[in-house]
Each structure stands twice: as C-alpha cells, then as structure tokens.
Amino acid sequence: MEIVNSNCASLSNYEVLEHLQKVKDCRPKHKGQLATITYETLRYLENTPCKDQTEESIKECIKELAPFKLHKTELLIMINSPPVTPLEIQFIVEESEERLTEDQVQEILSIISKHFPHVQKTPQNEDEQSE
Template sequence: MEILNPKYQVLSNLEVLMALREIKDQKLSQGARNLATITYETIQYLENTPCKDQSEINLLKFITEVKQFNKLTKSEVLSMVNEPPSLPLHIQLIVEDLEERLTESQVDELIQLSKKYLIPSTHDSRHE
C-alpha cells in the first residue's frame, strides 16, 4: 500500500492499520521510541474495530458497488467502511437527511452490501 499524498489522502481504518503494521515491522532508531509506542497503541486499538476482519479487496468491492448511490458523500462511505452498518438506524446516523436522499430499499441494499463485504460472517467470505 502506498500513500501518494499524505496531506490530502483520506484513509480508512484498514488502510491506517496496514500502514502502521508496515511501520512496526521496520527497525526504528532509539530516538523513535515515541513513534513505536504510538504505533503499537494505535494498532492495538484498531485491532478491536471492524477493520481487523476486513480485506482490501472487499473494501474496494464495497466502494465500487456503493457508487450507484451517487447521493452519498465520500465521508459517508468512509464512515460506513470504518463502522459497517448492520441496521437502518446505523445508516440514519451516518447519512444526513437520509429520508430525502435514499429510499428504504436503498438503505436495505446498503446494509446487505455492508454485510457482504465489510462484516465477517460465520464462514469467512472476506476472500470471495
């Protein structure tokens, strides 16, 4: 994974976790002790969020399929990636003016896409 322009790139929790794991694997100088601590603590936090069970492939599939909902903003899609919705209420909390922008069937479809690509099931479908 490569961050092209760190000043302007918005990253998902999965991308942050992957980048931090790369940093952790590098030999850090003695002066980088603070970076090592922050990296370790952030990895520990992210490994307790939904991103620990996500894959880059499924994240890209989700984003591609969600493009059909052209009324969603990039930040709303990112929020869904970081905290996958499993109920209509979750989408209502993410999408401002939901009733004016999405139909009930679109909300249901978003939940199904979230379950398909972002929320692990009892059988591991992350690598479909």
C-alpha cells in the first residue's frame, strides 16, 4: 500500500455538516446511494452538538485549550462530543491522570461550556459527577 497524500486532515462534525449542507443546496437532486448517504448523514449530524457550533466558537475553544497540550485527536473528540464531566475527559485524554490536574480538568470543562453553551449537563451527568 502506498500513501498518496500524507497531508490529509481529520474533519470535525461541524465541517462535515457545513459541507454536506452546501452540497445539498448547490447541486441538483441526486439519485440513488449518494442522495441517501447525504440525507442520512445530515439527519444524524443535525441531532449532535455540531448543529449549534460556529466556526468562531470552535477556533476560540481550540485557542483556549492550547496551554493543555492536548493531541489533535483529543481536541477533535472534544469538539465533536463536548465533555460535561471529568469522567468524560478521562476517557478522551490519554493518560489524563498524569497529564492533567483536577483543576486543569475543571478549567477544560469551563472552557468547553463557555464556547458550547448548548451542551448542557443532563440530570444523569450530574448524578455521575456527584458519585
């Protein structure tokens, strides 16, 4: 197997949603599998936190998270599925116990909630945090 393009990057759910909406709006109606895939993907993404995100909120969030030296993949996961509890951060950040203090985890959560206020704690999440 040969690497054709070593400069490819991962896309956030927000970027995929924006692109698919442009494709849907600009092109004539597709028929067949492409239309189905576009429709189903749009339907899925419109039920995720990315539907309320903006390019500016994502950029600002990434800037504020820079001091924590998170990997690109960790940042992408935090953008796609913003954490609301310390436990979620432990799942996202590799070796989080060694890399982050409890204060840093709380600061990350406050940055996430500042830039993505639409992501709210559910009663279930609050119960998990109090345990």
